[in-house]
Amino acid sequence: xxxxxxxxxxxxxxxxxxxxxxxxxxxxxxxxxxxxxxxxxxxxxxxxxxxxxxxxxxxxxxxxxxxxxxxxxxxxxxxxxxxxxxxxxx
Amino acid sequence: xxxxxxxxxxxxxxxxxxxxxxxxxxxxxxxxxxxxxxxxxxxxxxxxxxxxxxxxxxxxxxxxxxxxxxxxxxxxxxxxxxxxxxxxxxxxxxxxxxxxxxxxxxxxxxxxxxxxxxxxxxxxxxxxxxxxxxxxxxxxxxxxxxxxxxxxxxxxxxxxxxxxxxxxxxxxxxxxxxxxxxxxxxxxxxxxxxxxxxxxxxxxxxxxxxxxxxxxxxxxxxxxxxxxxxxxxxxxxxxxxxxxxxxxxxxxxxxxxxxxxxxxxxxxxxxxxxxxxxxxxxxxxxxxxxxxxxxxxxxxxxxxxxxxxxxxxxxxxxxxxxxxxxxxxxxxxxxxxxxxxxxxxxxxxxxxxxxxxxxxxxxxxxxxxxxxxxxxxxxxxxxxxxxxx
Numbered sequence: 094x095x096x097x098x099x100x101x102x103x104x105x106x107x108x109x110x111x112x113x114x115x116x117x118x119x120x121x122x123x124x125x126x127x128x129x130x131x132x133x134x135x136x137x138x139x140x141x142x143x144x145x146x147x148x149x150x151x152x153x154x155x156x157x158x159x160x161x162x163x164x165x166x167x168x169x170x171x172x173x174x175x176x177x178x179x180x181x182x183x
Numbered sequence: 184x185x186x187x188x189x190x191x192x193x194x195x196x197x198x199x200x201x202x203x204x205x206x207x208x209x210x211x212x213x214x215x216x217x218x219x220x221x222x223x224x225x226x227x228x229x230x231x232x233x234x235x236x237x238x239x240x241x242x243x244x245x246x247x248x249x250x251x252x253x254x255x256x257x258x259x260x261x262x263x264x265x266x267x268x269x270x271x272x273x274x275x276x277x278x279x280x281x282x283x284x285x286x287x288x289x290x291x292x293x294x295x296x297x298x299x300x301x302x303x304x305x306x307x308x309x310x311x312x313x314x315x316x317x318x319x320x321x322x323x324x325x326x327x328x329x330x331x332x333x334x335x336x337x338x339x340x341x342x343x344x345x346x347x348x349x350x351x352x353x354x355x356x357x358x359x360x361x362x363x364x365x366x367x368x369x370x371x372x373x374x375x376x377x378x379x380x381x382x383x384x385x386x387x388x389x390x391x392x393x394x395x396x397x398x399x400x401x402x403x404x405x406x407x408x409x410x411x412x413x414x415x416x417x418x419x420x421x422x423x424x425x426x427x428x429x430x431x432x433x434x435x436x437x438x439x440x441x442x443x444x445x446x447x448x449x450x451x452x453x454x455x456x457x458x459x460x461x462x463x464x465x466x467x468x469x470x471x472x473x474x475x476x477x478x479x480x481x482x483x484x485x486x487x488x489x490x491x492x493x494x495x496x497x498x499x500x501x502x503x504x505x506x507x508x509x510x511x512x513x514x515x516x517x518x519x520x521x522x523x524x525x526x527x528x529x530x531x532x533x534x535x536x537x538x539x540x541x542x543x544x545x546x547x548x549x550x551x552x553x554x555x556x557x558x559x560x561x562x563x564x565x566x567x568x569x570x571x572x
Contacts, residue, residue, distance in 0.1 A: 117545070140540045142540035142542075153347065158335045158351045160333045160335060161335070
């Protein structure tokens, strides 16, 4: 069943919050409030490694694959939610 | 924003590296006495971060072979392999590598980086699929990106993560290449190649293994981790470098697929660069001969690796799970790593400093690499200086 962009966005906020708490507890980004509109690079200041590691978590949660080249088009959690919905089977 | 503005961030990064002492990216060896001793800023220094695993850079026979080749064939080839840069010795080295890996085909490149770019861009194209270990070397990422193939990463050394992605890519796995390293360069941990080969066969994919840090180190003959795990003949493409255990410069690919011979016509990093110089080819051939005929080198390497790993572990440092010629000491943070690296250098011990984001888990490490040429006394001195940190 297809989920709405809002539902997926909220799931992604939870996954990212958990990822940062578990792996980057000391970093300033883990203290910030994350919303679907949050830009992962300019606001959270995640580096390329952190973004790629987070994507592995997202792939496993939604049972999808994300092509490395697609990452450059994904800035906000909402961008990612759109990608996730498109990548899921019908 | 001007073209040059992007370098502001680079300048800030560079300045930050020098804040706690010497900038690790600007170390100059004033002199190199042996495979394990050099001079930095006038100070005698033990070299414990040079990937010179078999310690052959000063081997008298390797040096003599290089000198003779330079005298008989000149200083350089001045051309690519496709034009005037193919000498008989290039072909002999390729035949010797094919024999070493028990396969029919081998191909020599001018650097290890060029080997990965050259093989991946020849092999892959738009519409093909790559499954790449998340901790793979930059040259593997770059080669995959240049190829235009669709790149999917799996969690480092995680066979389950690889399998889940192969399942999700069902229907595309026939044109899928799995790309891993035998030994990973930062932590020195090995790939579970036997399990990865099982998945490659199950999904009808192909497998490329970069044995840059495992050539001469693992396997009964020193072929690497694929040999050690009994799957050498199941790997489609082995790539590696001459700049570590063989103490020279250059790279190679070995394969049982005859198509490798055709890579010469489509691999731009092979076609559009000068071929390895005669001296480099000669020292590489001699070093490969030494690797094959002097098993004692590998024994000495492992004795030193076990001594250093055991000594550092006893001191309570956080290390990888098992002894290896690559021993990475995990630091509390970036600042501690920079400070400790400087202390070691001032005490006459050179190791590599590894900082994020080019590190697993975004951690900072002091990375040691052990050589067969280290003496037990040098290893003790390295341990002693770590104890003072």
